[in-house]
Amino acid sequence: MPLAHPLFSVLSDEFAAAPHHFYARLREQTPVHYEPAIDSYFLSRHQDVKRVLTDHEAFTTEMLQVRAEPVMRGRVLAQMTGAEHTAKRKIVVRGFTGSALQGQIRAIHTNAAELMAPFLPRGRVDLVNDFGKPFAVHVALDVLGLDRADWQQVADWHAGVAEFVTSLALTPERRRHCLDCAERLEAYLAPVIRQRRGRPGEDLISKLCTAEFDGVTMSDRDVTALIINVLVAAAEPADKTIALLFKHLIDHPEQMAQVRRDPDLLAAAIAETLRFTPPVQLIPRQTQEKAVFAGTTVPAGATVFCMIGAANRDPDAFADPDSFDIHRADLGTARSFTAAAQHLAFGTGLHQCVGAAFARAEIETVAALLLPLLDEVRHSPGFHYRETGLYTRGPVSLSLDFTPVHGSGTRSGTRRG
Numbered sequence: 001m002p003l004a005h006p007l008f009s010v011l012s013d014e015f016a017a018a019p020h021h022f023y024a025r026l027r028e029q030t031p032v033h034y035e036p037a038i039d040s041y042f043l044s045r046h047q048d049v050k051r052v053l054t055d056h057e058a059f060t061t062e063m064l065q066v067r068a069e070p071v072m073r074g075r076v077l078a079q080m081t082g083a084e085h086t087a088k089r090k091i092v093v094r095g096f097t098g099s100a101l102q103g104q105i106r107a108i109h110t111n112a113a114e115l116m117a118p119f120l121p122r123g124r125v126d127l128v129n130d131f132g133k134p135f136a137v138h139v140a141l142d143v144l145g146l147d148r149a150d151w152q153q154v155a156d157w158h159a160g161v162a163e164f165v166t167s168l169a170l171t172p173e174r175r176r177h178c179l180d181c182a183e184r185l186e187a188y189l190a191p192v193i194r195q196r197r198g199r200p201g202e203d204l205i206s207k208l209c210t211a212e213f214d215g216v217t218m219s220d221r222d223v224t225a226l227i228i229n230v231l232v233a234a235a236e237p238a239d240k241t242i243a244l245l246f247k248h249l250i251d252h253p254e255q256m257a258q259v260r261r262d263p264d265l266l267a268a269a270i271a272e273t274l275r276f277t278p279p280v281q282l283i284p285r286q287t288q289e290k291a292v293f294a295g296t297t298v299p300a301g302a303t304v305f306c307m308i309g310a311a312n313r314d315p316d317a318f319a320d321p322d323s324f325d326i327h328r329a330d331l332g333t334a335r336s337f338t339a340a341a342q343h344l345a346f347g348t349g350l351h352q353c354v355g356a357a358f359a360r361a362e363i364e365t366v367a368a369l370l371l372p373l374l375d376e377v378r379h380s381p382g383f384h385y386r387e388t389g390l391y392t393r394g395p396v397s398l399s400l401d402f403t404p405v406h407g408s409g410t411r412s413g414t415r416r417g
Contacts, residue, residue, distance in 0.1 A: 010042055010307075011035060011168065016390060019281070020322070023310040032296040038168055040284075040303040044310035046317035048293045049344055052285050052306050059285035063303055067284060071164040071182035074225030087216035091208065092226060101361060103202065107142040108365045111135055120373060123404035124380060127246055128397045132239030139238070139362060140231050145203025146192065157185040158231050165232065166391035186224055193223050204230065240279035240394025241270070241363050246370075247385070247398060248273055248324050250378060255326050260371060268326045270363050275312045275331060275343035276324050282391045283308060309393070312343050375403040 008022070009015065010033065015022055026033055026044040033042040043049055052059040069075060115135050119125035137155045141148050160181025163174065170178070193209060200206035208223045218226070249256040249269060259265045283306040291298045298304060313321040318330050332342055379385070380399035387395055 009035060009037075010390070011037060016388070019309055019390075019393070020313065023307075023313050026307070026310055027314060031294040032298065038303075040168075040305055041298050042305045042307055043293060044307045044314075045294070046311040046314035046344070049283075049306040049308065049311040052304060053283065053344065058288050058291065059304065060288055061284075062286045063284050068165050069225075071161045071178055072225040072228050073182060073186045074221040087213040088218070088222070088226075090213050091211040091216075091218065092230075100202075100204075100207070101358065104139075104143050104358065105361050105365055108139055108362050109369060111138045111142065112366045112369050116370065116373065120405035124399065124401050126397050126399050127243045128239060128395050132242050135242075135366070136238040137231075143203070143358075144205050144227060144230065145196070145201060146205075150188075154185070154188070154231070157181040157188070161185065161228060162232050162392075166389070168390065182228070185228060189224055189227055190220070193220055193227075237279040237359060237392075238362055240392070241273060241359070242366055243395045243398045244277045244279070245270055245273045245363065245367060246374075246377065246400065247395065248276065250400075252324055255324070259326070263368060265326055266364055266367055266371075267360070268331070270360065270367070271331055271343065272324060272326045272328065274345035275318070277393070278308045278312055278343070278345035279392055279394055280345065281309045281389065281393045282306065306344075308344050312345065317342060373402075373405055374400065375405075377402040 008025075008030075010019075010022075010026075023044060026042070031043065031045045031048060033044065034040075035042065043052060112131075112135060115131055115138070116125070119130060125131055133155070134151065137151050137158065138148055141151055141154060146154065158181075160178040164170065164178035164182070167174070192205060196203075196206045196209045200210045205223065205227060208218050208226055211218065249259060255269070259269050285304050285306065287298055287300050287302045287304060289300045311317070315321050319328065330342060377400050380401045383397075383399040385395065385398070387393055
C-alpha cells in the first residue's frame, strides 16, 4: 500500500478549487495516490488510466452495484459483459444512430432555438443556468419520448440520482434523499413503459421496450435502468461541455475567429474541450487481483479511480498538454468521438460511453446554432468564473454578453437586424 500523503488530498478544498494545478504533481510524485478516508486509489497517468479502462477482466465495474444500481433501479450497461453486454449495447446504440439520430438532431435544434430566443434581444445569457441545464434535460426527454412539461420535476429527480452516483461520501440524509428521488422517478416511468410496450412509437423508450437482438429482449427493470442511465448520461456532460467550449473559445479569441471562419474546425474545438476540461473527471473500477502501477501494488478488491482530467493532460500522451489548442496534431478529431480516441473523456474499451456519437451531434448542433447568434460574445462585466465538482466538473455559471439580436433568427441559425 502506498503511503498516505497527509499534506495533500484529492478530497481537499484546495484540490476542488483547481484540480489542474495538482495534475503534474500527482503524475510525477504519486501516480498511485491513496486516500485513506475512502480507502481508494487514484491513478493519474494516461498509460495507467488507459490500461485500467481497456482491461475489463482485471479491472471490473463491480462497485457499480453499490455506486449506481440502487438509484438506476437495475443493472446498467457498464455492469454487463459478454453476450448480454453485446446485445443490449447494440439495442441502445441503434436508438442513437441512423434515422433515429437525424430525428434527434432536429429536436436538439428546436430545443436550443426555443430556449435561447428570449435572451437574444437582451444581449446577455447565463449559458449554464439559463440555457445549458434546461436544454440538456429537454433534449433527453424528447429523445426518450417523455413529456417536456415535466422537465423540472424530472430534473430534480435526476439531480438526486446524479448526486448519488457522483458523490464519494454521502451523509445518511443525502443518501435517503437520492434514493427517494430514484424511487419517484421509477414510479413515474412505470406506466410509460407499460404504455410503450402496448403502443410503441419512434422514441427511445419504445425502442428499448420492443427491441430484440440475438433473442435478447429488455425486461421492465432493464428498460427503467437504461432510461435513468440515458437521463444521467445525456444531461450531465452536455450542459458542461457547451459552456466550457464557449469559455475556452472566448479566452482564445484567435481560435474563436478561426472557428467562426471555418465551421469544419468546430468538431476539433469540441474534441479539444473534452480533452482539456473533461466533464467526467473520475471513472471507478475494482481490481480483480492485485495490480502494480509505477512500482506500487494495489491490492485485489480495491477501488481505483481513473483521473480523466489528469490523464488528458499527461505530456506523455499530448504535447504542451496545459494549452488549449484546436489545431493540435496529437488529438485526431475524426477518432475523438470513437473508442480509438486519444483523449479519455468518454472512457475507452468495452465500456466506452455509448452516447459519444449523440454527444458530438448534440454539442455540434448547439454550437453551430449559437456561434452566429452570439456575435462579439464575451464574459459579462464583473463576472467571476468558478467550477465545481470532483467526479463530474463544470462551471457554476457562465454569464455572457453579446450583440443583441433583433427579430428571431434562431430557426435558421442566422442573425437578423
